[in-house]
Amino acid sequence: MSSSAGLKTDGYCDIMRKDVLNHTENYSEHDTEEIMSRIFIVEDDRSIREELAELLRNSGYEAEYLTDFSNSKADILAARPDLILMDINIPNLNGEQLLKEIRRESDIPVIMVTSRTSETDEVLSMSYGADDYITKPYNPTILLLRISAVLKRSSGITAVQTYNGLQVNDAKGSLTDGNHEMTLTKNEMIIFRFMLDRRGAIVTRDELMTALWDNDEFVNDNALTVNISRLRSKLAELGCEAAIETRKKQGYILR
Numbered sequence: 001m002s003s004s005a006g007l008k009t010d011g012y013c014d015i016m017r018k019d020v021l022n023h024t025e026n027y028s029e030h031d032t033e034e035i036m037s038r039i040f041i042v043e044d045d046r047s048i049r050e051e052l053a054e055l056l057r058n059s060g061y062e063a064e065y066l067t068d069f070s071n072s073k074a075d076i077l078a079a080r081p082d083l084i085l086m087d088i089n090i091p092n093l094n095g096e097q098l099l100k101e102i103r104r105e106s107d108i109p110v111i112m113v114t115s116r117t118s119e120t121d122e123v124l125s126m127s128y129g130a131d132d133y134i135t136k137p138y139n140p141t142i143l144l145l146r147i148s149a150v151l152k153r154s155s156g157i158t159a160v161q162t163y164n165g166l167q168v169n170d171a172k173g174s175l176t177d178g179n180h181e182m183t184l185t186k187n188e189m190i191i192f193r194f195m196l197d198r199r200g201a202i203v204t205r206d207e208l209m210t211a212l213w214d215n216d217e218f219v220n221d222n223a224l225t226v227n228i229s230r231l232r233s234k235l236a237e238l239g240c241e242a243a244i245e246t247r248k249k250q251g252y253i254l255r
Helices: 009-023 046-058 072-079 093-104 119-127 140-154 186-197 205-214 219-237
Strands: 039-041 061-063 083-088 110-114 132-133 158-165 166-169 174-175 182-185 244-247 251-254
Touching: 009 083, 009 251, 039 046, 046 061, 072 140, 072 186, 083 140, 093 119, 110 140, 132 140, 140 174, 140 205, 158 174, 158 205, 186 205, 186 219, 205 219, 205 251, 219 244
Parallel strands: 039 061, 039 083, 083 110, 110 132
Antiparallel strands: 158 166, 166 174, 174 182, 244 251
């Protein structure tokens, strides 16, 4: 990320250092297909790319990054990564142009990263072949979830987990009890997945709001309450009564 992006790099790196420690434990074990996955970081800010590399290595991935951007495409392809994490604001070719060049020779999964908030950048990135797009500053937990989801999609693995006898299908955004399938909205699935990954622990409203914002879902406090209420109702319809417990002035627990 270049300084022209207007992001306070030092503060962002301080957050990254803290979150590397806070979030590593939850991502230390991956499926066999993910343990050896190699992530290639294309980021011109040295501090950020080193923090990202540390986060990824501590989360069970191999991580490499560019330090010389004079021959970016050839260096990336020579590394044969399983996924590329690419910033838009990089020297020489910008990230979108580099993505376009890579797509002429390879279908390696690419997640574009940017500090810009323009929908035009997202549309261009996706039209050039990006597999996902995330805006800085992002929650490292959300980034790891995005990486895991893209790797699973690219390897043909459908992300299916269970909760109290229900199958949780991220790809379809649904819960199934074997006889009935309940479709969740995007927001409901983000909330449910976030709570499921922290099952038994208190999740604050601020954490849920951050998870939604990091997925480009901008909701207010009232909308969050409505989404949680609807999620509760859908879980109850599938036989999971009182699945989400409210802790006054603390947050929620998925039981």
